[in-house]
Amino acid sequence: MYYYEIFNQYPSVVKPEVNEYLDIIKNYSDPILRYIALYLIYNYKNAQKLFTGAKNYQDDLACNNLNRWLDQNKSFFTHSKKSSPNVSLWNIYIEELWKTLKSKNKEIKCPRKEYFSDTTTIPEKLGLIVDYKKYPDDYICYDPSETKDTVIKEDCQKLNKLCSECENLRVLQEKSFNSRAPHQEICLKLYRSLEISQVPESCGACPSLIRMLSFPVFVTFSGTLFIAFFLYKVI
Numbered sequence: 001m002y003y004y005e006i007f008n009q010y011p012s013v014v015k016p017e018v019n020e021y022l023d024i025i026k027n028y029s030d031p032i033l034r035y036i037a038l039y040l041i042y043n044y045k046n047a048q049k050l051f052t053g054a055k056n057y058q059d060d061l062a063c064n065n066l067n068r069w070l071d072q073n074k075s076f077f078t079h080s081k082k083s084s085p086n087v088s089l090w091n092i093y094i095e096e097l098w099k100t101l102k103s104k105n106k107e108i109k110c111p112r113k114e115y116f117s118d119t120t121t122i123p124e125k126l127g128l129i130v131d132y133k134k135y136p137d138d139y140i141c142y143d144p145s146e147t148k149d150t151v152i153k154e155d156c157q158k159l160n161k162l163c164s165e166c167e168n169l170r171v172l173q174e175k176s177f178n179s180r181a182p183h184q185e186i187c188l189k190l191y192r193s194l195e196i197s198q199v200p201e202s203c204g205a206c207p208s209l210i211r212m213l214s215f216p217v218f219v220t221f222s223g224t225l226f227i228a229f230f231l232y233k234v235i
Contacts, residue, residue, distance in 0.1 A: 063110035
């Protein structure tokens with residue numbers, strides 16, 4: 001009960017304990033993972049003076065309960081391992097952070113030991129797990145049947161910008177595949193784990209406004225000629 005209360009305090013200020021790790025966790029892509037990382041660092045650094053290194057793992061209460069606390073957070077974040085993208089993010093960021101904390105601890109170590117269980121039953125009424133990361137806030141939905149030139153121009157500008165970003169990503173991806181730099185390997189693992197579709201090899205030109213508008217203009221012009229001809233015959 002004592003360690004449960006310590007590890008679940010979540011103080012509003014954790015700066016002194018986490019300052020040396022800010023350059024690491026500031027690059028985490030998920031805000032929830034950043035939050036978990038902050039308190040993992042805080043809890044680990046405050047508990048390491050209590051680690052006993054006992055051969056019987058159950059006798060090292062501080063280390064034992066810290067592992068349990070982390071597994072509880074893992075269950076929440078990964079939806080009890082039912083969200084594979086979140087599981088990958090957890091392994092890449094949080095498990096690696098634990099290794100870093102352990103390597104920098106010059107005193108008694110606390111090995112990572114999972115008590116995690118993925119047997120939690122999620123009610124069927126909640127439906128399938130939606131990976132919100134696959135649908136960005138600035139998602140561009142382009143309607144090829146659109147005829148308003150202002151809308152077409154706006155969509156084209158967005159699409160051209162997106163295409164240039166995709167092209168840059170493709171180049172970076174190719175460079176990453178040809179390199180074995182540690183940070184690039186981590187990026188590639190994350191890229192594959194999220195099951196992101198391959199970026200396009202190239203981007204086509206935006207549809208011409210003249211071509212898009214030619215048919216409705218032709219119909220309007222033809223209709224005008226027909227009415228004029230009809231009125232001429234009547235008169």
